[in-house]
Amino acid sequence: MMLLIVFQLDGHLYGLEGAPAERIIPLVALRPAPHAPEYVRGIFNLRGRVVPVIDMCRLIAGHPAREVMSTRIIVVSFPCADHRTRLLGLMAESVLEVRAVDPERLEEPVLRTSGAPYLGPVIKEPAGLIQIVELPHLIPEKVQRTLFTAGGETQ
Amino acid sequence: MIWLLVELANGLSDRIRTAAELAREVADGDLTAQVGVEAGDESSRLKQAIRDMILSLRGLVGRVKRSSVGLISASNDIAAGVRQQEAAIKEFGAATNEIHAGARQIAGTSRELLNTMTDLNDVAESTADLAFKGRDGLTRMAGIMEQLSGSTASISTRLAAISDKAANINVVVTTIIKVADETNLLSLNAAIEAEKAGENGLGFSVVAREIRRLADQTAVATLEIESMVGELQSAVTSGVTQMEEFSAEVGRAAAKVQRVGGQLETIINRIRELTERFPDVRQGMESQAQGARQISDALTGLSEAVRETARTLKDYRHAGEILDKAVGEFRAELARFKVEEAKTPAPVAGDA
Numbered sequence: 001m002m003l004l005i006v007f008q009l010d011g012h013l014y015g016l017e018g019a020p021a022e023r024i025i026p027l028v029a030l031r032p033a034p035h036a037p038e039y040v041r042g043i044f045n046l047r048g049r050v051v052p053v054i055d056m057c058r059l060i061a062g063h064p065a066r067e068v069m070s071t072r073i074i075v076v077s078f079p080c081a082d083h084r085t086r087l088l089g090l091m092a093e094s095v096l097e098v099r100a101v102d103p104e105r106l107e108e109p110v111l112r113t114s115g116a117p118y119l120g121p122v123i124k125e126p127a128g129l130i131q132i133v134e135l136p137h138l139i140p141e142k143v144q145r146t147l148f149t150a151g152g153e154t155q
Numbered sequence: 156m157i158w159l160l161v162e163l164a165n166g167l168s169d170r171i172r173t174a175a176e177l178a179r180e181v182a183d184g185d186l187t188a189q190v191g192v193e194a195g196d197e198s199s200r201l202k203q204a205i206r207d208m209i210l211s212l213r214g215l216v217g218r219v220k221r222s223s224v225g226l227i228s229a230s231n232d233i234a235a236g237v238r239q240q241e242a243a244i245k246e247f248g249a250a251t252n253e254i255h256a257g258a259r260q261i262a263g264t265s266r267e268l269l270n271t272m273t274d275l276n277d278v279a280e281s282t283a284d285l286a287f288k289g290r291d292g293l294t295r296m297a298g299i300m301e302q303l304s305g306s307t308a309s310i311s312t313r314l315a316a317i318s319d320k321a322a323n324i325n326v327v328v329t330t331i332i333k334v335a336d337e338t339n340l341l342s343l344n345a346a347i348e349a350e351k352a353g354e355n356g357l358g359f360s361v362v363a364r365e366i367r368r369l370a371d372q373t374a375v376a377t378l379e380i381e382s383m384v385g386e387l388q389s390a391v392t393s394g395v396t397q398m399e400e401f402s403a404e405v406g407r408a409a410a411k412v413q414r415v416g417g418q419l420e421t422i423i424n425r426i427r428e429l430t431e432r433f434p435d436v437r438q439g440m441e442s443q444a445q446g447a448r449q450i451s452d453a454l455t456g457l458s459e460a461v462r463e464t465a466r467t468l469k470d471y472r473h474a475g476e477i478l479d480k481a482v483g484e485f486r487a488e489l490a491r492f493k494v495e496e497a498k499t500p501a502p503v504a505g506d507a
Contacts, residue, residue, distance in 0.1 A: 003350045005343070018350050024343045026336075069336050096339060096371065098346040100360075 001100045007092035015130040022075040052147045053089035070094045081141045170198035184491035186213040216492040234475045248461045258450040265444035283426040293416040300409040307402040318391040335373040342367030
């Protein structure tokens with residue numbers, strides 16, 4: 001069985017694999033990251049380590065996430081292109097559920113676009129289709145290098 | 156001798172004849188005869204006596220003639236005066252009649268005015284009565300509006316209290332939601348941890364799922380409560396607004412009522428002043444009517460007196476005519492006497 005952290009975006013369900021997830025935290029005050037790509041919402045200090053935060057709404061739908069109670073930051077161990085993992089925050093709306101699904105039921109998406117290489121297979125659930133966000137393809141390598149200059153490796 | 160006697164007798168007889176002729180002339184009214192008297196005998200004394208008589212008669216008739224002239228003139232004056240008086244009396248009678256008619260008209264008009272005043276008084280009284288009733292009604296209405304205003308104020312206060320309580324509920328609900336949210340987050344992290352623990356975390360993940368389910372239920376319930384409280388609050392708020400508007404409306408209406416009441420009060424006072432003056436006016440009109448009546452009565456008496464006077468004047472006129480006639484006859488008689496050829500006035504006609 002595979003654990004999916006489910007979030008919503010414009011009424012559609014998306015899933016993030018539970019294994020790389022470190023923890024889910026409520027919204028914290030972020031320090032803006034000037035000149036970074038728009039989907040980089042800012043940075044914050046997590047127990048002494050500076051963690052960049054990606055706005056999933058901005059990344060996928062093009063508009064910033066609303067700051068409501070169910071908007072949370074999912075802290076993951078991000079597998080970088082240099083084969084190291086670094087802490088990364090993903091801001092998403094309606095993070096209210098973790099769901100155990102059978103990996104056998106995953107289906108390849110009808111279309112994959114180069115603009116969103118991270119949008120992976122889908123799974124049909126009673127609540128609707130859940131599309132898996134593939135973490136390794138989330139940020140291009142170039143951006144990875146600008147984001148993780150200060151290290152921030154996970155043990 | 157005889158001749159002498161005869162001569163003597165003839166002379167005497169001649170003188171007596173002359174005397175007799177004189178007497179005849181006097182008897183015929185001629186008083187102009189000049190009587191020559193010679194000294195001597197008995198016949199001379201007779202002639203003297205006749206001459207004295209003629210002179211005396213001439214003086215008497217002359218005086219009477221002169222007096223008769225004055226008598227005629229007086230008679231004429233009387234007649235003229237009577238005529239004048241008659242004309243004056245006629246005019247006076249006409250004037251009296253006119254005044255009488257005028258007085259009657261005044262009396263009639265006064266009576267009509269009196270009736271009008273009575274009607275006016277009735278109207279004024281009923282108007283004042285209506286105004287009184289209207290004012291009483293307005294006073295009652297003002298009282299009711301005051302009560303209404305008080306009631307709306309108290310309702311507003313209660314609504315405000317409800318709104319405060321709803322706000323309190325909201326605070327509690329918010330707290331519950333926050334707790335539920337944190338519980339949800341806790342369960343999500345517990346599930347992730349359980350996943351990482353592999354086989355050992357299976358039981359724990361079941362507990363985490365259960366916790367999450369409860370947290371979700373709580374969140375849904377609290378959200379429902381929140382929306383209900385929100386609706387309640389907005390209803391209360393609009394209720395308060397409406398009550399305030401209503402209260403303001405009532406206040407405005409009360410002010411209007413007060414103003415109208417004041418106007419009615421003024422009307423009542425004016426009417427009262429007016430009706431207070433009515434008796435005076437009425438009295439004045441009554442006395443006017445009475446005065447006109449009195450004038451009318453007095454004129455009736457006066458008219459009677461005028462008629463009486465006219466009758467008397469007619470009598471006077473009649474008497475004057477008789478007098479005139481008598482004077483004429485008297486003059487005619489007098490004319491028979493010749494006093495002096497030149498100075499004899501022509502006989503005067505009976506009327507002048």
